[in-house]
Each structure stands twice: as C-alpha cells, then as structure tokens.
Amino acid sequence: MNMKIIQSPEEMQKQARLLIRSGISIGFVPTMGFLHEGHLSLIRIAKESADVAVVSIFVNPSQFGPNEDLDAYPRDFERDEKLCRDAGADFLFYPSVSTMYLNDHSIWVSEESLTGVLCGASRPGHFRGVCTIVAKLLNIVQPDVMVLGEKDAQQLRILRRMVRDLNCPATIIAAPTIREPDGLAMSSRNKYLTPDERAEAVCLFKSIEKVKELFANGERDAEKIKTAVRSVIEKTSGRVDYAEVVDNETLRLVQTLEKPVLVALAVKFSGARLIDNTVLG
Amino acid sequence: MNMKIIQSPEEMQKQARLLIRSGISIGFVPTMGFLHEGHLSLIRIAKESADVAVVSIFVNPSQFGPNEDLDAYPRDFERDEKLCRDAGADFLFYPSVSTMYLNDHSIWVSEESLTGVLCGASRPGHFRGVCTIVAKLLNIVQPDVMVLGEKDAQQLRILRRMVRDLNCPATIIAAPTIREPDGLAMSSRNKYLTPDERAEAVCLFKSIEKVKELFANGERDAEKIKTAVRSVIEKTSGRVDYAEVVDNETLRLVQTLEKPVLVALAVKFSGARLIDNTVLG
Numbered sequence: 001m002n003m004k005i006i007q008s009p010e011e012m013q014k015q016a017r018l019l020i021r022s023g024i025s026i027g028f029v030p031t032m033g034f035l036h037e038g039h040l041s042l043i044r045i046a047k048e049s050a051d052v053a054v055v056s057i058f059v060n061p062s063q064f065g066p067n068e069d070l071d072a073y074p075r076d077f078e079r080d081e082k083l084c085r086d087a088g089a090d091f092l093f094y095p096s097v098s099t100m101y102l103n104d105h106s107i108w109v110s111e112e113s114l115t116g117v118l119c120g121a122s123r124p125g126h127f128r129g130v131c132t133i134v135a136k137l138l139n140i141v142q143p144d145v146m147v148l149g150e151k152d153a154q155q156l157r158i159l160r161r162m163v164r165d166l167n168c169p170a171t172i173i174a175a176p177t178i179r180e181p182d183g184l185a186m187s188s189r190n191k192y193l194t195p196d197e198r199a200e201a202v203c204l205f206k207s208i209e210k211v212k213e214l215f216a217n218g219e220r221d222a223e224k225i226k227t228a229v230r231s232v233i234e235k236t237s238g239r240v241d242y243a244e245v246v247d248n249e250t251l252r253l254v255q256t257l258e259k260p261v262l263v264a265l266a267v268k269f270s271g272a273r274l275i276d277n278t279v280l281g
Numbered sequence: 282m283n284m285k286i287i288q289s290p291e292e293m294q295k296q297a298r299l300l301i302r303s304g305i306s307i308g309f310v311p312t313m314g315f316l317h318e319g320h321l322s323l324i325r326i327a328k329e330s331a332d333v334a335v336v337s338i339f340v341n342p343s344q345f346g347p348n349e350d351l352d353a354y355p356r357d358f359e360r361d362e363k364l365c366r367d368a369g370a371d372f373l374f375y376p377s378v379s380t381m382y383l384n385d386h387s388i389w390v391s392e393e394s395l396t397g398v399l400c401g402a403s404r405p406g407h408f409r410g411v412c413t414i415v416a417k418l419l420n421i422v423q424p425d426v427m428v429l430g431e432k433d434a435q436q437l438r439i440l441r442r443m444v445r446d447l448n449c450p451a452t453i454i455a456a457p458t459i460r461e462p463d464g465l466a467m468s469s470r471n472k473y474l475t476p477d478e479r480a481e482a483v484c485l486f487k488s489i490e491k492v493k494e495l496f497a498n499g500e501r502d503a504e505k506i507k508t509a510v511r512s513v514i515e516k517t518s519g520r521v522d523y524a525e526v527v528d529n530e531t532l533r534l535v536q537t538l539e540k541p542v543l544v545a546l547a548v549k550f551s552g553a554r555l556i557d558n559t560v561l562g
Contacts, residue, residue, distance in 0.1 A: 013450055023302055104531075106394035107412070107446035113387035131388070132447075135416075139448040165388035166413075167420040169294055250385075 003085045005092045009100065009140050012093045016054075016142040025050040028143030028170070030134060033057040034074040034188035035083045038178040042147040043087040045175050049145045052090040056137055061097060063129030074188055093141065100136065109135045109166075111158045114251045118154045118264050119275065122241050130155055131162050138168050146170050151177040151185050153264055153277040157251060177276075179205065185276050192272035200236040204267055204276040207232035207243075211263050215280045220257040225280075233267055241266035241273060248279055257281060284366045286373045290381065290421050293374045297335075297423040306331040309424030309451070311415060314338035315355040315469035316364045319459040323428040324368040326456050330426045333371040337418055342378060344410030355469055374422065381417065390416045390447070392439045395532045399435045399545050400556065403522050411436055412443050419449050427451050432458040432466050434545055434558040438532060458557075460486065466557050473553035481517040485548055485557040488513035488524075492544050496561045501538040506561075510546055522547035522554060529560055538562060 006012045019026055027046030031039050039055075046053040057080055064070035077094070084092050109131040114120070120127050138146070146163075148156050160172050178186045183205030184198075193201055207229040211219075214228055222245035229243040246253055248260040260281035267274050287293045300307055308327030312320050320336075327334040338361055345351035358375065365373050390412040395401070401408050419427070427444075429437050441453050459467045464486030465479075474482055488510040492500075495509055503526035510524040527534055529541040541562035548555050 009448055013448065017450065020301055021304055102446070104394060105446050107390065107392050107443050109388065109390050109416075109447075111388050113385060135390075136446075136448045139450055142450065162388050165383070165386050165417075166390075167290055167294065167417045169298065169420055169423065 003081075003089050003092055005081065005094060007094055007096065007099075009095055012054075012091070012095075013140045013142070015091065016140065019052060020142060024052055025145070026141060026143040027053045027145045027147065028137070028141045029053065029055045029147050030137050031055060031057055032059045032073065032188065033080050034076055034191075035080045036178075036186040036188060038149055038151065038186040040083060040087045041178050042149060042175050043084065043089055045173060046145065046147045047088045049147070049173060050143070053088060054091040054093060054141050054143065055084050055089045056093040056095075056141065058093075058095055058100065058133065058137075060100075060129055060133040062101065062132060063126050065123055065125060068123070069189075069192075072192075074191055093137075100133070108132050109162065111161060114154065114158050114161060117246060117251055117253065118242060118244055119266060120154060122266060127155070127158050131158065134159055135162065135166065135168075138163075138170055143170050145173055147173045147175055149177060150174050151187070151275070151277070153262055154251065157249075183209070185274070187274060189272040189274065193269055194271065197237065197269040197271070200238060201267075201269065201274060203233050203236045203238060204265060204274055207265065208263065208276055208278045211280065212278060215257070222253075222255050222257060222261070225257070225263060229263070229265055233265070238267040238269050241268050248281070284362075284370050284373055286362065286375060288375055288377065288380075290376055293335075293372070293376075294421045294423070296372065297421070300333060301423060305333055306426070307422065307424040308334045308426045308428065309337070309418070309422045310334065310370075310428050311337045311339075311418050313340045313354065313469065314361050315357055315472075316361045317459075317467045317469060319430055319432065319467040321364060321368045322459050323430060323456050324365065324370050326454060327426065327428045328369045330428070330454060331424070334369060335372040335374060335422050335424065336365050336370045337374040337376075337422065339374075339376055339381065339414065339418075341381075341410055341414040343382070343413060344407050346404055346406060349404070350470075350473075353473075355472055374418075381414070389413050390443065392442060395435065395439050395442060398527055398532055398534065399523055399525055400547060401435060403547060408436070408439050412439065415440055416443065416447065416449075419444075419451055424451050426454055428454045428456055430458060431455050432468070432556070432558070434543055435532065438530075464490070466555070468555060470553040470555065474550055475552065478518065478550040478552070481519060482548075482550065482555060484514050484517045484519060485546060485555055488546065489544065489557055489559045492561065493559060496538070503534075503536050503538060503542070506538070506544060510544070514546070514548055519548040519550050522549050529562075
C-alpha cells in the first residue's frame with residue numbers, strides 16, 4: 001500500500017471511518033515532524049499493533065508559550081514524508097494551522113491534577129495545548145491504538161489520564177526513549193545545540209545513570225537524588241530548569257522513595273531546553 | 282428489537298463499536314432523565330435519523346453548582362425506562378456517577394467564548410460540566426447524530442462549537458422546544474413549581490410572544506426588547522435572572538437587531554429556575 005498524504009481533517013476523518021467500517025484497525029502516532037529515530041520506532045510499533053499506521057505531523061501552536069520556539073521549531077516535510085514512508089506509515093496526516101484552529105476556536109481540554117509540576121510548571125498552558133490537539137486528533141484519526149514516547153513522561157501520563165477521563169476509544173502504548181550512541185535522548189530540538197553544547201548534553205543521561213546507581217545502592221532520600229542530578233548538570237553550561245522526584249502515578253512531589261517514582265529533569269542550553277527522565281522502583 | 286439497558290461505559294462503548302463495524306448508524310439523545318414529551322420528540326428524531334437510537338440518562342453532578350439542585354433533581358428510572366422503550370429507543374445507557382467520574386478525575390473540557398453570558402454567567406462552571414460530560418458520552422456512544430433541544434439555546438450553541446472545535450465525528454440535529462398547551466416549555470424542573478407558580482410560569486412564553494410581535498412590527502432596539510420581556514415577567518412572582526438579546530452565533534450582546542439574534546431569559550420561581558428563548562431575524 002502506498003502512503004497517502006491527507007491535509008484536510010474532514011478527509012482524514014472520512015478515511016478513518018471507512019477503515020473502521022471495513023474492520024481495519026488503526027495505529028496512530030501524533031508528531032510535530034522533524035522526525036528522528038525515536039518517532040520512527042513509534043511508527044513501527046503502531047504498524048505492529050494495528051492493521052494500518054497513521055502519522056500526523058502538526059506543529060501545534062497552542063502548546064507553545066508566547067516566548068517559546070514556535071516559529072523556530074524545525075520543519076522539513078519532504079524529509080519527514082520519506083521517513084514515514086520508509087517506516088511503513090500508511091497515512092500521513094498533515095493539516096494546516098487554519099483548518100485545525102478556526103479563527104473563533106474556543107474549546108479547550110485541560111488537565112488539573114498532573115499539570116502543576118515539571119514541564120507543566122515551567123510551561124504554563126503547554127499541556128492544555130497538548131490535550132486539546134490530541135483530543136482533536138483522536139476524533140479525526142479514530143485510532144484503536146495511539147503510540148507515545150516515554151521521553152515526554154509527563155505528557156504520556158497526562159494523555160493517559162485524558163484517554164481515561166474522556167473515555168476516548170483508544171489504547172495508549174508507551175514506547176521507550178531512543179538514545180544517541182552517547183546516551184542523549186533523541187529530540188527534534190537537539191539540532192539547536194551548538195557543537196560544544198551537544199557534547200555537554202549527555203549530562204542529562206549521565207545524571208539519570210547516576211541516580212539509578214544511587215537507587216540500586218539503597219538511596220531513598222528524594223533530596224539526595226535531586227542533588228545528585230543537579231551536581232552532574234552543574235558541571236556543564238546547562239542550567240537546571242527543574243530536577244524533581246515525583247510519584248510515578250500522581251506526579252506529587254515525594255520526600256522518600258517508597259513507591260515507584262519518576263525522576264524528571266529539564267535543562268536549558270543557549271539554544272534548546274532538553275528533557276529526560278527515568279522511573280525508579 | 283428489545284431495548285437494551287447498559288450501565289457500564291466500557292460495555293456501551295464496545296456495543297457502539299460493534300454497531301459501527303456492522304455499518305449500523307447511531308442516533309444519540311443525552312438526557313438527565315425524568316423524561317417529558319420534549320425528550321421523547323428528540324428520541325423519535327434520533328430514531329428517524331439513524332438505524333438505532335441510544336438514550337443516555339445521567340444526572341451529571343459536574344454541571345450543578347454547589348448551591349444548585351443536584352440532590353433534589355427529579356429521578357424516576359422505571360418511568361423513564363418505559364418511556365424510552367415506547368419512544369423506540371434501542372439502547373438506554375444509564376451509568377453510575379462513580380463509573381463516569383473516577384475519584385481522581387482531572388480532565389475538563391471548557392468553552393471560552395460563548396459561555397460568559399446568559400446561563401453561563403448565572404451558573405459558573407455549568408457549561409464546563411456540560412461540555413465534559415457530553416465529550417465523554419460522545420466517545421462512549423460514538424453516534425453519527427446527536428439530537429439536542431432548542432430549549433437549551435446556549436447549551437446547543439456551545440455543544441455545536443465543541444463538536445466543531447474538537448472534530449467530534451457526529452452531526453448535531455437541533456429539535457424545536459415542545460410546549461404545554463398553555464405555551465410553557467416542557468422541562469423536568471416544571472414539577473418544582475407550586476400550582477400558583479405553574480399558572481404564572483406561562484409568562485416566559487408570553488414574553489417571547491410579545492417580543493416576536495414587537496419584532497414583526499419593526500422594533501430593532503435591544504433595550505426595548507429586554508424591557509418588554511421584563512415587564513411581562515414582573516407581573517408575576519417570578520424574578521428575572523437574566524433577559525438578554527445576543528447575536529445568534531457569537532452570543533455577544535447587541536444593541537440593535539441587525540443580524541439574527543437570540544432572545545433568552547431565565548426566571549426564578551420559589552422552587553425552580555426556568556428558561557426559554559426565541560430567535561428573531
């Protein structure tokens with residue numbers, strides 16, 4: 001089957017309805033494009049989990065803050081198209097901003113419990129934008145399965161909550177973070193890094209390795225875990241945006257590691273803010 | 282076909298998916314129960330517009346304010362069940378509060394442009410509750426067509442906006458208000474009225490008839506329309522909660538009736554707050 005490129009939301013929705021009525025299951029990977037091996041791994045999982053794989057490419061304005069990198073966000077549709085095709089996508093949904101957000105758009109989906117920490121605290125409104133666009137995409141693509149990356153740990157948990165609380169008829173599959181050979185988590189934003197910063201950026205991964213080791217050796221004090229993360233980052237030019245230890249389900253801050261926790265951090269370099277995380281316990 | 286009663290959201294969703302995969306179209310009428318002829322007219326329209334009709338009965342706590350009538354809201358499931366069956370419903374979805382709102386429910390759907398006036402102004406949070414529950418119900422029932430009553434004029438416009446902005450794969454059909462012989466719009470809340478109030482309650486309808494007549498005679502001044510509404514209501518024991526003239530699409534207040542307008546009013550009696558409306562132009 002040749003990959004079909006669809007720009008109109010109505011056309012994509014019609015196509016999805018036809019597939020469903022034919023008993024064909026749909027796997028879905030929402031992306032903002034500028035695809036890397038991480039995205040491609042999600043597409044392959046979608047393809048394994050359903051009859052057809054739909055990839056969306058949409059740089060969603062509503063999840064960027066006024067001082068964030070919406071205009072500078074990297075785009076390369078021709079390259080993405082080829083990558084999707086090679087990864088086995090059957091449909092590439094590539095809508096315009098004006099068809100996704102009409103001038104008088106006024107409906108928003110928000111999450112009110114998992115959003116106040118981590119990236120939600122650093123980026124007000126970000127997850128409202130994420131929830132709204134993914135709610136829209138789920139209604140358009142109507143997938144049986146949606147594949148999301150574990151790199152965006154808070155996003156994954158918030159979208160799981162959304163699918164649960166809005167009774168979205170889709171199952172979420174979480175896929176492991178794909179890393180560069182030195183351990184840096186793949187991200188479209190890595191290209192913003194200067195060569196020196198790119199070399200330093202492995203510090204996020206190193207800090208995670210460090211806390212895994214501490215945990216394996218019995219450390220259960222969240223403060224010590226956070227200090228260990230910060231001490232690794234502070235040896236570089238990166239500035240810690242946050243480094244937190246939170247309950248893996250509720251995302252509430254914890255002091256002692258009793259139940260599984262999410263250790264998550266965001267680091268700002270001159271041209272890019274990078275995130276990474278691990279679950280302990 | 283015998284009407285099937287379903288309590289579990291998962292079961293309803295599974296049933297809907299089966300219908301869709303069999304090429305059977307679904308018409309849907311969301312209600313809070315205590316059905317009257319207005320609801321039954323919606324069920325009949327759903328049945329005419331699709332292969333099967335699904336009715337939901339759910340008194341949605343999140344659309345009631347802390348000082349509103351959630352606990353007192355009238356309920357009579359056995360009667361409703363019979364009425365649904367007689368009106369030709371194929372499925373009656375009757376979930377519990379605890380399956381619809383899990384303890385840590387944290388996702389909300391809100392509308393931010395049409396909500397600040399009329400009932401939205403009088404009942405803060407009301408339409409957030411309405412949008413959230415209807416988004417959930419649409420995902421559970423997955424209808425081709427949802428039938429809503431014109432009596433709830435602002436709700437109708439907000440849910441049209443939601444279906445548009447969230448790309449919900451359903452078409453909304455609006456159905457005219459059904460009235461008692463004297464003109465009072467049917468409402469589950471009419472039963473709260475004392476006999477005297479019931480006699481007076483026709484004032485809402487009378488005020489609408491009055492402004493229709495003014496409009497037919499050339500009146501285009503919104504202030505005069507509002508004054509006419511108030512003067513009819515003020516002859517009774519009812520207290521005007523609001524009486525507004527707004528643009529029929531944007532719901533913005535208008536001063537001069539140039540484009541179609543919605544004239545909407547809410548009146549408080551001792552035991553019930555009643556609403557009614559008409560479109561002029």
